[in-house]
Amino acid sequence: xxxxxxxxxxxxxxxxxxxxxxxxxxxxxxxxxxxxxxxxxxxxxxxxxxxxxxxxxxxxxxxxxxxxxxxxxxxxxxxxxx
Numbered sequence: 001x002x003x004x005x006x007x008x009x010x011x012x013x014x015x016x017x018x019x020x021x022x023x024x025x026x027x028x029x030x031x032x033x034x035x036x037x038x039x040x041x042x043x044x045x046x047x048x049x050x051x052x053x054x055x056x057x058x059x060x061x062x063x064x065x066x067x068x069x070x071x072x073x074x075x076x077x078x079x080x081x082x
Contacts, residue, residue, distance in 0.1 A: 031076065032062040038079055050075045 032043075039046040047058035051071045060066040068076075 029064050031068045031073070032064060034080075035062055035076060038076075047072060047075075 035047060036043045044055050044059040044062055047053070047062065048055045051058070051069065053069070053072075057066070058072075061068045061072055
């Protein structure tokens with residue numbers, strides 16, 4: 001049986017784990033690292049310009065908070081192939 005402190009701490013750790021995992025588990029970090037390797041300055045602005053999304057959406061995709069859209073992945077592949 002856990003003490004009240006242990007139970008509260010376990011719940012806090014579980015919540016922190018869920019928040020840190022987010023929804024973009026497959027492409028977490030890799031998409032953002034690849035994109036920032038191509039565009040080290042103003043990466044979110046470049047992604048927003050090339051895909052037609054907002055800068056906020058682009059920065060969420062680059063940080064891994066949201067999974068990159070299909071259009072974002074297609075632009076990255078085309079840039080790498082060129």
